[in-house]
Amino acid sequence: MTTATKTKTRAANPAPTEPRIMTGAEIVIEALREQGVDALFGYPGGAVLPIYDALFSAPDISHILVRHEQGAGHAAEGYARSTGKCGVALVTSGPGATNMVTPITDAMMDSIPMVVLCGQVPTHLIGTDAFQECDTVGITRTCSKHNYLVTDVNDLARVMHEAFLIATSGRPGPVVIDIPKDVQFATGTYIGKDGIHKSTYKPQTQPHADAVAAVVDLIMTSSSPVFYTGGGVINSGPRASKLLRELQAVTGIPVTSTLMGLGAFPASHPDWLGMLGMHGSYEANHAMHDCDLMICVGARFDDRVTGRVDAFSPNSKKVHIDIDASSINKIVRVDVPVVGDCAATLEAILKELAKRKGKRPDLSAWKKQITAWRDRNCFAYKNSDTVIKPQYAVQRLYELTKDRETYISTEVGQHQMWAAQFYHFEEPNRWMTSGGLGTMGYGLPAAVGIQVAHPGALVIDIAGEASIQMVMQEFSTAVQHRLPVKVFIMNNEWMGMVRQWQELLHGERYSHSYSESIPDFVKLAEALGGHGIRCDNPAELDGKIKEMIAHDGPVLFDCRVEKAENCLPMIPSGSAHNEMILGEITGNEVSDAGKKLV
Template sequence: MSSTRNQPAAFERPGSKTEKQGTTMTGAQAVIASLEAEGVDLVFGYPGGQAIKIYDALFDSKRIRHVLARHEQGAVHEADGYARATGRVGVAIVTSGPGATNTVTGIATAYMDSVPLVVITGQVPRGVIGTDSFQESDIVGITMPVVKHSYLLQTTDELTQTFREAFHIASTGRPGPVLIDVPSDLASEAMVFDYPDEVNLPSYRPTYKGNVKQVKQAVSLIRESKRPVLYVGGGIVSSGATPELTELAETMQIPVVTTLMGKGAFPASHHLNYGPIGMHGSKFANMIMTESDLIIAAGARFSDRVTGKLSEFAPNAKVIHIDIDPAEIGKVREVRVPIVGDLKGVLGNMVAELAKQAVPPAPASWVEQADEWRKRFPFYHPGVGDRPDEIVPEIVMSTLSGMLDPEKSVVVTEVGQHQMWAAQHIQRETPRSFITSGGLGTMGFGFPASIGAALGCPDKTVVCVAGDGSFQMNTQEMATAAIQNVPVKVLIMDNRCLGMVHQWQKLFYNERYSSTLLDPVPDFVKLAEAYGWQAAQVSRPNDLVDALEAMLCAEGPYLLDVVISRDQNVYPMVAPGKAMNDVIGAIDVAVGAVRTLGDDEQDEKGGRR
């Protein structure tokens, strides 16, 4: 099977046979030559005893730049951020034992969000595997649930074929991480380098072309529908299907709502984009989904953070589910028309079939209703909960959004309240311009991922929006950014607490703040200066714009510590276990631009439904 057959353009293999073809070399040298043959020019990692031979071979490479992380987890997140921002396969190299086990969180993060990675781990010599030798861990067994595939090399004869397969598997079908475990004695053995152009994996043949009959069935459902909605996830980004999605939405006048991973898949400025849905999505987007009679799920997986109480989720809607991974279809929600295939081709075929059958657009009254809800239930309204002497998180995010060139910037987030504020208020126009840990929700992901994104997109401004809790998970990577002169900008929403858990404790646990209050340590400005960064703190609303301008205009890495109140909560919110139309804290301009309570709280307090 050809390695690029039916692949999306974003994952076409950039490498080719090199001048090293047919050269005698060691296994370690063949590892590096294989990476070069795949077109890899940047890897992230951390050396150690069982990986030292690979690193020695890397020393001689004229094509590959190595970025030395300060922790193996940071290295994998950096490779992940690079992959998400560029669409290419990210690569990390680490040693055995604790070096390998430190990668697990990063690998799991990439797996949950379908990110193409190849992680190379050193391993103890083959003769002592399984004897609990020094710095040995069964990393293949440990990572089995969170990789797309894994290899433990046994001979040099399989080395180049393994690397060829690994990059192919990581980047095709539903992308994901692949692990290659390289015993150190194998890295010393002599071999003849022969890198294959083709991959033959009879058991792995992703379906790219959607079934024609099912596409026609989907078109019939669209024709019958009066209130359709396009529910869009990260699969649109992976497939590069934004043009086809836009054409389908415009042709049929269908509202588009997005998951966290789908942000940027459809332009924020488009009048049919109704933004994020789910636990911290807008009330109007959740109402669109709830009242729809047809859900066209495109590269989305009906996550629990989207559906809420599943039995009450979009109760009157039929479902068309399009995904390249057949395991996702019907896993959570019953599907009327399943279509397995690549979104770019499937959506394009649907548009063509709709035109062929002259299917009219959805009734204008549906979009008019959606617009009415959008006006009535905005994400933010001046004066609601504002305190003139405090910085308001929503204003920080919307101000930052207005200062960034949407075509020349990438926003990366950590995980927590700040992540949700960023998703709600930072507008993105293009795919791969908003990077976040959606599936695993990994605190400590965003900052190292922003380093990888900045190295992958040196012509773009990269801003990491972080919380004071999550940023401290991988602060050691400040050294990586400083030494590599990566001009990443870190904006910390500093509330001296673990904000999202603190919010849950406030709303659902009678304000019993168990282990969520953080003392004001460290001094982030001094910490940044210790790493050679520029930094500043801002605590007054009137100083915010100047502080943001200073951050964005600075050369090199910069940290801005934005002081906000612990009492600031992310609204609107759907409580755990509640239906998506039972929203806490949504703003309703029809009753004076006040925040409304959820159904249960309103019943208890005698409020309106």
């Protein structure tokens, strides 16, 4: 080590006893550095200028300038979801903060670790309806895991470290820090992250031994069990996915997953049932309905998963493993609640299982039944030589990209469900989608965040022509920062899922769901400094997808698909898992009671 680097290292890591005095803005940057933040997504403005000034002399933290604060939030989510690290966004007061409300809520619903730094008007102006003032902590109180208004610069370092602790531990979520401009200018003491804790915040990660033993008792006697896994397995880290695979290998239990949990279990595995729920597979939903033991790992019995709750899996014993006690017995009463981290609990179950002697029931009859359901081939569709079917488009995209390091994000709607059905994942953290909140416009900024985290990877936003127009300006962000994201638009000229529901529920009265005045996406891509590709011929699709992959820069791909294709199979609202629509929608599937549901 040379003398020069030694000095540098010492400067960066002074002894903990040495008080470090700096401005609030410098405290923010130093805390980000200590937390290992290498990228943040943001947009400057009056109330956040001192932090931007400090950022000017922090070349080790890259700042991605977005076009709209919502884009910064979703980009931070994409970054977080694809790395397991905490995403960070930096925005100004007032409109900067209110534009962040959607991504904060999105991260809350999907349990994504994120720290949002907001500028605020100086403390003496708070409450005076000052220019660009809003009650940020009031507005974000119910949509964040926690939030802070820092009024004393000497609290700032502690709050920064506490925010990262809270965002990334327990059930992860977004934490908002509102920092008035005078606090950014004021001088105070920096403290490091060691020893930071919050006495009232104590997530339970280790499961109770009794609960683990009860789970294993059920596994030892079940003849038709199923694993129902969710985003909690991904959030728990790659070790949880590995342990799930180990436990599955030991027990042979078939696995289904929610939209959020795709990738935790490899889609190529013979015991993979596919996604469950409203647009899930026939075999997954029937297995859920007919099983005698359901082991829910890090999922939350969302209404898109359960269908009609009073007919939900009537004959099974239910186990629910979740780090958040409030998720347990919220929607469905379970027999064995296990509060704990997914990885810690799966490991404890594996250990307990290894201790047991005795033979477990044979699962072959159950697997035979599953094969019979699988043979219904529920995702079958009628392909065409003349028009590109959306299912075919995703299938080809999958075949041509599966052997690369590929990350997929989506917007929200039919294309999202087709992506979940036809794109298959072998690893966790490869699939980024807005599940809980269902935010149209999530996919492109998320792809920006993913590409920042994985510069060499192929990042594709599978989009619809309606969703993409919601936060489309972030294509310009990708161009500026040389992020070669690919936006694969399945353009059917309709808000497809809205159109499908209007067909199903409202007698084909297509009220305001047609996409009028769609931009010329090829010219648009060129105008923004990217590359545009159009394809409307199934025979040319492979070649054009290859062109998209080969292009070293951002691409808008306008894939013209069948206009009125429905996303099937489907459990209509108010129906049970074994009442799926498989072939065609007739318009008589939904009862009056079901029509009132969302």
